[in-house]
Amino acid sequence: MPELRKDPVVGRWVIISTERSRRPTSFIPAAKGTPAGFCPFCPGNEDKTPPAVFTSRPNRAVAGAPDWTVRVVPNKFPALQIEGGLDRRGEGLYDRMNGVGAHEVIIEGPDHAPELADLPAEHIAQVLQAYRERILDLSKDTRLRYVLIFKNHGQQAGATLEHTHSQLIATPIIPRVLQEELEGARRYYELKERCVFCDIVHQETADNNGRRVVAMNDRFVALEPFAPRFPFETWILPLRHDASYQETADPSESLALAVLLRDTLQRLNRALDRPPYNFVLHTAPVGDSDLEYYHWHLEIMPHLTRVAGFEMGSGFHINPTPPEDAAQYLREIAAEGPADPGR
Amino acid sequence: MPELRKDPVVGRWVIISTERSRRPTSFIPAAKGTPAGFCPFCPGNEDKTPPAVFTSRPNRAVAGAPDWTVRVVPNKFPALQIEGGLDRRGEGLYDRMNGVGAHEVIIEGPDHAPELADLPAEHIAQVLQAYRERILDLSKDTRLRYVLIFKNHGQQAGATLEHTHSQLIATPIIPRVLQEELEGARRYYELKERCVFCDIVHQETADNNGRRVVAMNDRFVALEPFAPRFPFETWILPLRHDASYQETADPSESLALAVLLRDTLQRLNRALDRPPYNFVLHTAPVGDSDLEYYHWHLEIMPHLTRVAGFEMGSGFHINPTPPEDAAQYLREIAAEGPADPGR
Numbered sequence: 001m002p003e004l005r006k007d008p009v010v011g012r013w014v015i016i017s018t019e020r021s022r023r024p025t026s027f028i029p030a031a032k033g034t035p036a037g038f039c040p041f042c043p044g045n046e047d048k049t050p051p052a053v054f055t056s057r058p059n060r061a062v063a064g065a066p067d068w069t070v071r072v073v074p075n076k077f078p079a080l081q082i083e084g085g086l087d088r089r090g091e092g093l094y095d096r097m098n099g100v101g102a103h104e105v106i107i108e109g110p111d112h113a114p115e116l117a118d119l120p121a122e123h124i125a126q127v128l129q130a131y132r133e134r135i136l137d138l139s140k141d142t143r144l145r146y147v148l149i150f151k152n153h154g155q156q157a158g159a160t161l162e163h164t165h166s167q168l169i170a171t172p173i174i175p176r177v178l179q180e181e182l183e184g185a186r187r188y189y190e191l192k193e194r195c196v197f198c199d200i201v202h203q204e205t206a207d208n209n210g211r212r213v214v215a216m217n218d219r220f221v222a223l224e225p226f227a228p229r230f231p232f233e234t235w236i237l238p239l240r241h242d243a244s245y246q247e248t249a250d251p252s253e254s255l256a257l258a259v260l261l262r263d264t265l266q267r268l269n270r271a272l273d274r275p276p277y278n279f280v281l282h283t284a285p286v287g288d289s290d291l292e293y294y295h296w297h298l299e300i301m302p303h304l305t306r307v308a309g310f311e312m313g314s315g316f317h318i319n320p321t322p323p324e325d326a327a328q329y330l331r332e333i334a335a336e337g338p339a340d341p342g343r
Numbered sequence: 344m345p346e347l348r349k350d351p352v353v354g355r356w357v358i359i360s361t362e363r364s365r366r367p368t369s370f371i372p373a374a375k376g377t378p379a380g381f382c383p384f385c386p387g388n389e390d391k392t393p394p395a396v397f398t399s400r401p402n403r404a405v406a407g408a409p410d411w412t413v414r415v416v417p418n419k420f421p422a423l424q425i426e427g428g429l430d431r432r433g434e435g436l437y438d439r440m441n442g443v444g445a446h447e448v449i450i451e452g453p454d455h456a457p458e459l460a461d462l463p464a465e466h467i468a469q470v471l472q473a474y475r476e477r478i479l480d481l482s483k484d485t486r487l488r489y490v491l492i493f494k495n496h497g498q499q500a501g502a503t504l505e506h507t508h509s510q511l512i513a514t515p516i517i518p519r520v521l522q523e524e525l526e527g528a529r530r531y532y533e534l535k536e537r538c539v540f541c542d543i544v545h546q547e548t549a550d551n552n553g554r555r556v557v558a559m560n561d562r563f564v565a566l567e568p569f570a571p572r573f574p575f576e577t578w579i580l581p582l583r584h585d586a587s588y589q590e591t592a593d594p595s596e597s598l599a600l601a602v603l604l605r606d607t608l609q610r611l612n613r614a615l616d617r618p619p620y621n622f623v624l625h626t627a628p629v630g631d632s633d634l635e636y637y638h639w640h641l642e643i644m645p646h647l648t649r650v651a652g653f654e655m656g657s658g659f660h661i662n663p664t665p666p667e668d669a670a671q672y673l674r675e676i677a678a679e680g681p682a683d684p685g686r
Contacts, residue, residue: 176658280656313623315519
């Protein structure tokens, strides 16, 4: 059983894999190796993954084509395990609990080759809908407090399999980054009686003449945040106040988000020669869907610089590209790029 | 002038380089390149760095040998600039100030080849003394609140030059990670009237039979923390309560720390085949040397796993090696390794 342990000074929780303990030699690069050619996410290999917990089916069956468009399966090597109780306990001044939670893989499409940005917007909308369904389903489990959706694209960004996929980790505690965001947003609301993200959206789209805006449509804006940790870090926010991604049931919303996400990822691909990237969905915790102070959004972080000692030791990031410059590059590159079939 | 910008939600400060803005093409690997063979940190090239702000001289001059053992120079491409006022100002709901601060390089020795762990303990003690002198000198600048010492060893850990060196960044605000640590330690003190780090040292060395201890001497202990973010993350703490590294004037303390740091780095080198690593000195802020709730220490983080979307998005780390296992490997490997000439 994996274990959750809490740092006694800063309160940071860490997942410790106690069963598959990695010995020192397993970290030495020469010891690594991936079997080439075989992909457990490709059609025909469905029995090589645990049974699906969610499947999107195509609208029309085509002879010889796979019978699914998006598949969600439990991770074969989960960081957390779904069975068992939390069993909170101490060890002197330390706190620990069982590593209870869910770890799932969202296989974004049957074709091995394309990346998410290359899929049609209608297909990306199905992926976004799969995120929603899984968060809602896992929200029924009273042991879980948060469901985190994220994507590692490219080896340098942590992807271990090439076939385009995202991941879900559901945890029995609210992750630290989200907790800080929720607290910061709540403090702002107490002071101003306004949602800080609504104020950001308003200031970026109105007062600043769109200096940090990359693209927008009638539902969403893609922008470079004022204080980005990473060069070309890009956030997508709904224009209208909405705390909970998973509770937004409107299917036209999924399509509008898919169109803007596709557009943004394609601009990043063109500007930065298909960079590795991570994205993370920030949404309200399980059971807290009506927060007036929180506003869900997606944070996209291209992997262009190394996070080194200074960043890890201080929490301070050094960003060599001002967001105003990054936004301008990304706005202009689309105009010069090839036609975008997904819009 | 670089700029410090604050995220309006979580209060995270970011350094934005506004002058040397990196264009998208500069992030594409092919565009990179370092001139081979030339090293600005080697003796004879002293005029290729800005003038030294601190120099250790050898005890006895040897004909033909370099006239310095440790040299500290301003970074030629500083993240922060020492000149000017902070000029705090707003932009709608955002906060910013000038990127005032210091960014220096500690050249750990004249020889190009060896790494810090391979230098004699007496030489490492001189490096540690240089850290101290620079923190004390910069503490006189009333604009500065914190002096962070860190080391990036190996390209994957962020080192851009091979010649062994560490860095110093002095900032006009207390970095977030330190602020959280100070607050966590203060809360613990308010509750218990004891230093949480003293309690950790006591529990690890007494109650737990040293399960997480790597090595110790009469002044310091090297241990794997209870909730480490990274496999083989190792902390070195003084056994006696002491908030401020820089105020500890006793030279025998520097030597005792050097001996244990050398021993720890050598164990990591032997166990993990000379891994890239970062270390970060955690000490009391400028002007706060007598804190009864804080305890300086050094955090060493080997670079063995990738920090990916989940970690960045959640602040949650997944660590595949329990610290008890890591400590056991590190304790045992020394017994089998070659004799350690620095002890």
